[in-house]
Amino acid sequence: MPDSAALAYPVRLPSQRSRIERRLLLVSSIIALALAAAGPLLLDTYSVSILIRSFLYGAIAVTVDILWGFTGILSFGQAAFFGIGAYALGLTVTQYDFAPPVVTAALIGGPLVAAAAAGLAAWLGFGPKVSPLYISVITLVLSVIFVQVIYSGGDFTGSSSGLSNFDTFDISIDGWFRIAGAFLVAVTAAGWIFVRSDFGRLLVAIRENEQRCRYCGIGTVRVKALLLIGSAVITALAGFAYAGYNDVIAPDLGTQLVIWVALGGRGTLIGPAVAAVLIDFISAWLSGSLPFIWQLIIGLVFIVVIVLLPQGLGPAVADLFRRGRTRSVAARLAPLPDADVAGSGAVPAIQVASVSRNYGSLHVLQDITFTAGAGELVSLVGPNGAGKTTLIRCLSDGQERSAGRVAIEGNPIGRLPPEACVRFGLGRKFQTPNVFDALTVAESLRIARSRRERLSVICTADEVRLPAAAMRVVQATGLSSQLGTTVKHLSHGAKQALELAMVLAMEPRVLLLDEPTAGLTKSERSLIGEVLVQLVRDHGLCILLIEHDLEFVREISSRIIVLHQGSIVMDGTVEEVTNSELVRTIYTGEPHAVAA
Amino acid sequence: MSEALTVDTLTSGYGEAMVLRDVTLRVMAGEVLAVLGKNGMGKTTLLKTIMGFLPAYRGQITIFSKPTIGEPPHHLAGRAVAYSPQEQAIFQELTVEENLKLGLGRRTRFAPELKRVAAFFPFLAERRRQLAGTLSGGEQKMLIMARALIARPKLMLVDEITEGLQPSIILRLADVLRREKSANGTAILLIEQNISFALSVADRYAVLSRGEVVDAGDARQPGADASIAEHLSV
Numbered sequence: 005m006p007d008s009a010a011l012a013y014p015v016r017l018p019s020q021r022s023r024i025e026r027r028l029l030l031v032s033s034i035i036a037l038a039l040a041a042a043g044p045l046l047l048d049t050y051s052v053s054i055l056i057r058s059f060l061y062g063a064i065a066v067t068v069d070i071l072w073g074f075t076g077i078l079s080f081g082q083a084a085f086f087g088i089g090a091y092a093l094g095l096t097v098t099q100y101d102f103a104p105p106v107v108t109a110a111l112i113g114g115p116l117v118a119a120a121a122a123g124l125a126a127w128l129g130f131g132p133k134v135s136p137l138y139i140s141v142i143t144l145v146l147s148v149i150f151v152q153v154i155y156s157g158g159d160f161t162g163s164s165s166g167l168s169n170f171d172t173f174d175i176s177i178d179g180w181f182r183i184a185g186a187f188l189v190a191v192t193a194a195g196w197i198f199v200r201s202d203f204g205r206l207l208v209a210i211r212e213n214e215q216r217c218r219y220c221g222i223g224t225v226r227v228k229a230l231l232l233i234g235s236a237v238i239t240a241l242a243g244f245a246y247a248g249y250n251d252v253i254a255p256d257l258g259t260q261l262v263i264w265v266a267l268g269g270r271g272t273l274i275g276p277a278v279a280a281v282l283i284d285f286i287s288a289w290l291s292g293s294l295p296f297i298w299q300l301i302i303g304l305v306f307i308v309v310i311v312l313l314p315q316g317l318g319p320a321v322a323d324l325f326r327r328g329r330t331r332s333v334a335a336r337l338a339p340l341p342d343a344d345v346a347g348s349g350a351v352p353a354i355q356v357a358s359v360s361r362n363y364g365s366l367h368v369l370q371d372i373t374f375t376a377g378a379g380e381l382v383s384l385v386g387p388n389g390a391g392k393t394t395l396i397r398c399l400s401d402g403q404e405r406s407a408g409r410v411a412i413e414g415n416p417i418g419r420l421p422p423e424a425c426v427r428f429g430l431g432r433k434f435q436t437p438n439v440f441d442a443l444t445v446a447e448s449l450r451i452a453r454s455r456r457e458r459l460s461v462i463c464t465a466d467e468v469r470l471p472a473a474a475m476r477v478v479q480a481t482g483l484s485s486q487l488g489t490t491v492k493h494l495s496h497g498a499k500q501a502l503e504l505a506m507v508l509a510m511e512p513r514v515l516l517l518d519e520p521t522a523g524l525t526k527s528e529r530s531l532i533g534e535v536l537v538q539l540v541r542d543h544g545l546c547i548l549l550i551e552h553d554l555e556f557v558r559e560i561s562s563r564i565i566v567l568h569q570g571s572i573v574m575d576g577t578v579e580e581v582t583n584s585e586l587v588r589t590i591y592t593g594e595p596h597a598v599a600a
Numbered sequence: 601m602s603e604a605l606t607v608d609t610l611t612s613g614y615g616e617a618m619v620l621r622d623v624t625l626r627v628m629a630g631e632v633l634a635v636l637g638k639n640g641m642g643k644t645t646l647l648k649t650i651m652g653f654l655p656a657y658r659g660q661i662t663i664f665s666k667p668t669i670g671e672p673p674h675h676l677a678g679r680a681v682a683y684s685p686q687e688q689a690i691f692q693e694l695t696v697e698e699n700l701k702l703g704l705g706r707r708t709r710f711a712p713e714l715k716r717v718a719a720f721f722p723f724l725a726e727r728r729r730q731l732a733g734t735l736s737g738g739e740q741k742m743l744i745m746a747r748a749l750i751a752r753p754k755l756m757l758v759d760e761i762t763e764g765l766q767p768s769i770i771l772r773l774a775d776v777l778r779r780e781k782s783a784n785g786t787a788i789l790l791i792e793q794n795i796s797f798a799l800s801v802a803d804r805y806a807v808l809s810r811g812e813v814v815d816a817g818d819a820r821q822p823g824a825d826a827s828i829a830e831h832l833s834v
Contacts, residue, residue: 387738387768388741388742388764388769389723389735389736389739392736393737435737436687436737437687482640493614493617495640495641495644496760497793498639498640519763523639523686523760524793525638525639525832526829527833552738552765552767554767591767592767592768
């Protein structure tokens with residue numbers, strides 16, 4: 005039972021941890037707000053005026069960290085987003101009078117334009133077949149274009165000297181200090197809650213293994229685009245506030261934000277915020293007394309930190325305060341009532357018509373045609389290199405095949421991406437374990453369930469609800485006693501079992517399994533065999549399975565397809581295939597004579 | 601016969617998680633020792649510690665009569681030790697031929713050695729220019745094996761090589777390893793879950809459970825398979 009397994013290990017529930025953390029967050033936020041309120045009374049005017057900008061940069065650093073440290077999106081677009089927000093105010097009030105409707109239009113319009121620019125960058129930079137570098141290049145280009153547009157704007161934009169002396173809010177410098185401080189605290193606290201939520205773990209999952217996320221049915225491009233747009237909006241608001249306070253704007257916020265985030269410690273949120281505030285503040289103080297040397301010092305510090313503390317200063321400081329072992333945290337498992345997931349049965353679960361796949365002149369698959377229905381467990385056997393995995397790939401990603409048609413549950417997959425195929429009821433387990441190394445077992449299962457149960461952006465759930473089949477795999481392979489273990493530390497076989505459990509947790513109607521039991525012991529294999537047979541028999545699933553253990557195949561299959569050199573050479577009952585001369589020749593074989 | 605590898609009361613693991621406890625093993629030259637065990641019992645950790653990828657907490661490792669704890673992996677590779685890991689073991693963006701050349705010392709001529717290993721796995725010669733990442737999973741396993749064999753190692757550490765291989769290739773692989781052992785006197789430490797393959801190649805076996813050796817014996821003694829199967833099914 006999951007409960008007894010949970011008791012045997014010192015595992016805390018996520019809600020217990022978040023309750024303590026939330027209290028800590030509330031207390032620190034109140035202290036920070038009190039400091040922001042009292043700051044102007046304690047500091048000299050110069051420091052106050054510098055810190056306003058530093059606070060705004062700190063808030064932007066938080067969004068950069070969510071993008072880069074958590075999700076793995078390195079964006080250089082913040083300079084443009086900040087500028088868009090600042091110029092939105094500057095341009096509108098120089099063109100029109102400073103009046104409430106004009107300012108409101110700028111306050112809404114700036115972030116909207118920034119969001120549109122971010123959306124455009126996301127559309128260009130998060131395509132299906134591009135490397136993570138694309139978005140970095142595109143956002144960098146965006147910032148360069150923005151500066152060029154401002155430069156070429158003549159009197160309208162103030163060109164390189166910027167805009168100054170426009171009418172602005174009648175707010176004292178102390179007031180701006182408090183506004184900027186509150187903005188920083190609000191963005192940091194909201195960011196903290198967001199990254200510690202279940203959805204926050206999805207960000208890490210996307211960074212770790214975007215492919216697996218997509219095969220869990222998650223539209224990762226959409227998630228990443230929304231994050232970039234969210235960051236753009238917050239950055240534009242900061243730019244708006246900066247223009248409102250400073251009354252002078254120039255296109256100058258460079259790429260140093262990324263360096264500050266790295267120095268503060270990616271993925272720590274507080275680290276980058278503190279680093280941005282401190283470095284910007286100290287820079288302003290020292291750039292007067294040490295004009296060019298200061299930049300050099302920052303550069304040297306950056307190199308030293310990256311070499312000695314690649315994680316940044318934040319984690320290093322946190323380590324100083326960490327004592328003893330931290331207890332692992334994991335949600336407990338809860339069984340789901342058996343749902344009827346079977347398809348209608350009116351259409352074949354898998355329909356494949358003259359599918360072929362070429363890599364250049366190499367024909368890996370040629371004219372593959374077959375159908376498989378609900379309640380069938382079809383095994384795909386064949387020599388190594390016959391094209392078995394390629395066939396599975398063509399069934400689960402519309403971009404893969406060179407020719408032919410594939411339909412899942414009657415839905416033609418066309419050129420649809422994997423996440424869309426998954427929504428037709430498909431589940432795919434890969435040949436080598438395809439999991440999230442940085443997440444725990446419980447978190448991985450939670451992500452796999454996300455299409456059925458939405459991930460909260462505020463809370464962490466205490467329960468991961470699993471259908472019976474996934475539950476049996478988790479319990480029988482001992483994963484239920486390792487729910488708080490980081491997947492990286494699991495053995496190869498345990499990773500295989502975890503991936504299978506994740507796929508089963510999605511409650512698919514069509515299962516594509518590429519060597520699901522490789523690396524597992526005989527007893528674990530027979531258990532998984534039983535689970536699969538049960539899914540097919542009792543729940544009417546359709547399973548297409550690649551296996552090399554013919555004994556295993558014989559026990560569980562209802563039909564066997566033999567693939568050889570990219571073509572189907574046999575499609576028949578278990579007896580027909582396993583007794584055939586052909587299979588003996590090309591597959592099981594006698595010991596070959598080996599030339600010396 | 602001389603000792604190729606001695607592991608003496610070895611304790612190791614990942615950070616605070618101890619995985620191996622007082623493991624003692626010995627492999628002689630020209631001998632195959634099969635180490636079997638369920639998942640997560642420390643088999644892969646054993647190989648990683650021997651190769652120096654993981655630090656040993658306690659104990660001794662001796663390879664060809666020299667203590668090796670603290671030596672980096674590439675020194676061992678230079679001393680005729682070949683390691684075939686279970687995961688991520690080939691260079692996906694290099695061709696088959698380039699992967700094989702990396703297994704070979706700089707001074708050795710490639711063509712005759714390729715011919716030798718291609719006799720075991722003919723597809724290697726036919727597809728030398730293909731990118732290794734485009735090989736199928738099973739073919740990649742064969743490439744890993746060929747890359748280990750091509751340098752004529754004196755000690756081979758092999759981690760679950762039969763996973764994902766078709767039955768006839770497994771039979772051929774058993775044959776290749778037996779030949780390598782008797783013809784070149786190679787010592788082989790074989791990590792396996794496939795009992796019948798392991799026993800068809802091994803001279804002796806050991807079973808790891810929760811990081812400790814719980815059973816060991818002569819691989820040819822009757823009942824060895826039953827004894828191992830019992831440990832693996834618990």
